Amino acid sequence: MGDSRYAYDENAQVWPYFVLSILIVITIPLFYSYIANFFAGSQRAKEDDKDYIKKKFDNYKTPIDKNLKKFESGAKKSKVFSRKFFVLCVLIVLISAVVQYAVSTSGGGFSSGGFDPFEILDISSSATEKEIKSHYRKLSLKFHPDKISRDTSEADKKELESRFVLINKAYKALTDEVTRANYEKYGHPDGPQQVTHGIALPKWFVEGQYSWILTLFYAASFVLLLPISVSLWWNNVKSYTKAGIHVDTAANFVSKLMNNNPAEVVKINTILKWISESKEFQLLYPNDSAENFYFLIQDYINRNFLEINSKDLDKTLRIVSMVPILIDGLIEIAATFRSNDIVSKAIETNKCIIQAVNPTVSKKYHHFLQLPYVELDKIDKKIECYTLEKFFNLADFEQKNFLNIQDDNKFQEIIEIGKKFPIIKLISAEFKVPGEKIVTPSSHAHLVLKILIKSPAQKGQIILNKESLIEEETLESLKNPFKIVSEQPPIPPTNAPFFPIKNRQHNGWYCSLILQRDNKLSDLPARITNLSFQNLNKDNKQFLNDGNLIVGTFKLQLQATTPPTIGEYHFRCNLKSLDYFGNDLDFPIKMKVEDPATLETQKTIFSDDEDEDEEENEDDSDFEQEQDTEESDFTDINTDTEDEG
Amino acid sequence: MDKEDSFNSESEFDYEKSYDETFNQTFFNSTSDEQTKPQFIRISIYTPIIYFSVLIAILISFSIFYRRRKFNKLTRTKSIFPENLSKELYIQLKNSQPKPNEKVLKAALIRRGSEAFKRMFKIKESEVYINTLYQKGAIGDECFESFGIDQKLNELEFKEIAIEAETIKKGWGQVFFQVCQEVTFNEALRRRLNVLDNRKEDLLTEWGIAGDIAEEKILKQKNGKKQ
Known part of the structure; x- marks a missing residue:
């Protein structure tokens, strides 16, 4: 039996290595995450440069430009010179000090005791x-x-x-x-051989008169520091939901949803009232009441910036920047309650926040408030023009008069930005069961949408390549039918000059499927995150003649299986933009569940009724819009919108 | 005897010596020159008693503290529903002096019962949603627990109402709940009917066209007057 005993690190040969390894274990992951963060940020910035809008808004100064810049610089500062950065610096200095010490003390190094x-x-x-x-x-x-x-x-x-x-x-x-x-x-x-177990601590530290330091260190770290840090972490985890909102806020939303009177209309102001009761705001500004927050948000969406002083404006921007996250939490909860009204109103409220527009006040002209320099009071209300598509049908001088902007440079800028405004058009929609030509009973289906993004300035009948619309079913696509969706480029950041957070990643459309039977959500809404905006760069000639228009695809996986009995089931599909007004789709859709024995190939639905305004849809009966087109010919779409006004 | 004694002592001595040697050889090989004597530390009988009493006192105080905190937390949890006004009203009427008419008391109890039914329906409807939300981590523990408490409280409320109904009139209990349910349905229908007028106004203002229509009306009136 070998002789084993414990030896202290008298010559200070081991403990520097011990400390060094601990420091390295902390530093390397931290360093990696910091670098990755940094590069991700610069990568994003690069992509934004390629962006179709190319920061056109740089010329346009919002009335709150100073405060926005302040907010932005505050956010940026915390990104590059964050606490992480300082911790990293301290760690690196410590490591170099320890290495220096180790090099200076260890003379000969170790003789290896191993024998091979x-x-x-x-x-x-x-x-x-x-x-x-x-x-x-x-x-x-x-x-x-x-x-x-x-x-x-x-x-x-x-x-x-x-x-x-x-x-x-x-x-x-x-x-x-x-x-x-x-x-x-x-x-x-x-x-x-003699075996020694080294303790990476010098003897005076363990047994000498300084032993109390070690005892204190152990006591502090295991009795105080460890339990406190664990409990802090756990409390933090417990007090925020997965969606990132405070549990009290979530509880408030749940209570609001449970006590919601279904007969009453949910308004944007209702949603804003719920949002302003959030715990997040109270934590930030404990002295303010929920009512106060509500008024601040109201001032923001009404663009009443002159009445607020600079300090309150900073507060407003801070609050407003948090609203989209809260709305997202509300959407998740409301979607679980299957309440279509609240979900769609919450998305509507999100648009108001992003664009600083209040549709209740702006009297149908809110689409134009998304453009720079446009002011509600200056718009000529005698001209009945409520959408951008209609606007681009007007002659030049009419456009100028309508917006009441005589400066040519400003007007040109407005036109440029207006042309890059994404208008969404539906080309086809159908339910699909992978590997089947029809929708079979009790199977997992998904909704396939073919979407065209176009500029409001592009008009006329366009011919689409019929073959490009048909997806071939390969083994690959059967394995993962959603691959084609995720392969599309991500949606570029929103043009929102008033919203304090630039380059928001959380944009796009929410796609929800609603049962016609009871006007409730049949599925959790899904967000469209990937869609090509390439078509916006084409001028009208290219748009009409070029066969290479890019048609986007979106697929919504249905959670429940298709009905077990054969028959027709009526749905309504709703695409709602999170950021832009005048950019929504709402159309009826029919699911025809057929017996797989009778192998008839029938396209499930097609509808070319497109509506820009959700307002109108709520007026129209959804049933009347349904068109049963057995032999749907979706090659030409009418992009003229003469039906408006 | 003597011989044996001496033999015994001798053997004992030998044994100890040899034991010591082997002990030293095996365990203190490197420090064999050090003479080690077993050391005895005197401990008072109170030491373990104090130790255990301190330990138990800490555990007991922790459990008391923990329970009290939990109880306080329970009393602080907010109900998902707003204040139950019909219940308050009934209790106030019952305790008021002079005693109100029996019919008033009965009506108040029916209101209380219908409110309990309304809550029951809401709870039943949302139970699935709350469970899925909790599983997804979209709501916190507290909200989930308060929902469970509300559920239990509502069950207790039904029992309480049944007892009250029996005390007012024996055998009323069975008919009573049927009446309450009908009241609940009727009220729900009424709410939907009554809200229709407001709905129109609300939607008009929401779409930002309320002003237009009002202006049009005024214009029409003016034109009418002119004609």
């Missing part, structure tokens, strides 16, 4: 006895003391001799019975 006969003999561990023997002979010929030439110095001689002894030992360890047994048992051919 295979390594000494320079053979592989799987060598046979014959190989060992032949190799040993070769080596002993080389290193035998008698074979050493006389010219070599004393020191070299000694070294060679010791090498020869080692080789002998190694050979014996592999061939001789006793030495081999010794080697296998104790790891050394001479028998048990």
Whole structure:
């Protein structure tokens, strides 16, 4: 049995390495995440440069430009020179100090105590006895003391001799019975070696008069620091939901939803009232009441910036920047309650916040308030023009008069930005069961939408390549039908000059499927995140003649299986933009569940009734819009919107 | 005897010596020159008693503290529903002096019962939603627990109402709940009917066209007057 005992680190040989390894374990992941964060940020900035809008809004100064800049710079500062950065600096300085110390103290380094006969003999561990023997002979010929030439110095001689002894030992360890047994048992051919267990702390630190430091350190870290940090972390985890909103806020939303009177109309103001009761605001500004927050948000969406002083404006921007997250939490809860009214109103409220527009006040002209320089009071209300598409049908001077902007440069900028405004058009929509030509009973189906993004300035009948619309079913697409959706480029950031957070990643459309039977959500709404905006760069000629218009695809996985009985089931599909007004789709859709035995190929639905305004849809009966087009020919779409006004 | 004694002592001595030697050899090989004597530390009988009493006192105080905190938390949890006004009204009427007419008391109890039914329907309807929300992590523990408490409280409320109904009139209990349910349905219908007028106004203002229509009306009136 080997002799084992504990040795303190008297010469300060080990503990620097101990400290070093601990520091490195902390530093490397931290450093990696910091760098990754940094590069992700710059990557995003690069993509934004390629963006179709190219920061056109730089010329346009909002009335609250100063405060927005302040908010932005505050947010940026915290990104590059965050606390993480300082922690990293301190850690790196510590590491270099420890390395310096270790280098200066350790003179000779360590002599390795390990003994590996295979390594000494320079053979592989799987060598046979014959190989060992032949190799040993070769080596002993080389290193035998008698074979050493006389010219070599004393020191070299000694070294060679010791090498020869080692080789002998190694050979014996592999061939001789006793030495081999010794080697296998104790790891050394001479028998048990002295084993020391080093403690990476100097003796004076453990047993000397400074031992109280160590005791204090242990007590502080295990009795105080560890439980406190764990409880802090756990409380933090417990007080925020997965969606990132405070649990009290979520509880408030749940209570509002449960006590909501379904007969009453949910308004944007109702949603804003619920939002302003959030715990998040109270934590930030404990002295303000929920009513106060409500008025601040109201001032923001009404653009009443002149009446607020600069300090309150900063507060308003801070609050407003948090609203989209809260609305998202509300959408999730309301969607679980299957309440279509509240979900769609919440999305509507999100638009108001992003664009700083209040549709209740703006009297149908809110689409134009998304453009720069446009002011509600200046718009000529005699001209009945409520959408951007209609606006681009007007003559130049009419446009100028309508918006009441005479400065040519400003007007040009408005036109440029207006042209890049994404208008969404539906090309086709159908329910699809992977691998089937029809919708079969009790199967997992998804909704396939073919969408065209176009500029409001592009008009006329366009011809689409019929073949490009048909998805071929390959083994790959059967495996993952959603691959085609995620392969599309991500939706570029929103043009929102008033919203304090630039380059928001959380944009796009919410797609929800509603049962016509009870006007409730049949599924959780899904967000469209990937869609190409390439078509916006084409001028009208290219748009009409170019066969290469990009048609986007979106698929919504249905959670429940299709109905088990054969028949027709009526739904309403609703695409609502999170950021832009005048950018929604609302159309009826029919699910025809058929018996797989009768192999009739029938397209499920097609509808070309497109509505820009959700207001109108709520007036119209959804049933009347339904068109049963058995032989749907979706090659030409009418993009003229003469039906408006 | 003597011989045996001496033999015994001798053997004992030998044994101890040999034991010591082997002990030293095996465990203190490197420090064999150090003479080690077993050390005895005197401990008072109170030491373990104090130790255990302190330990138990800490555990007991922790449990008391923990329970009290939990109880306080329970009393502080907010109900998902707003204040139950019909219940308050009934209790106030019952305790008021002079005693109100029995019919008034009965009507108040029916109101209370219908409110309980309304809550029951709401709870039943949302139970699935709350569970899925909790599983998804979209709501916190507190909200989920308060929903459970509301559920239990409503059950208790039904029991309480049944007892009250029995005390007012024996055998009324069975008919009573049927009446309450009908009242609940009727009220729900009424709410939907009554809200229709407001709905129109609300939607008009929401779409930002309320002003237009009012202006049109005024214009029409003016034109009418002119004609």
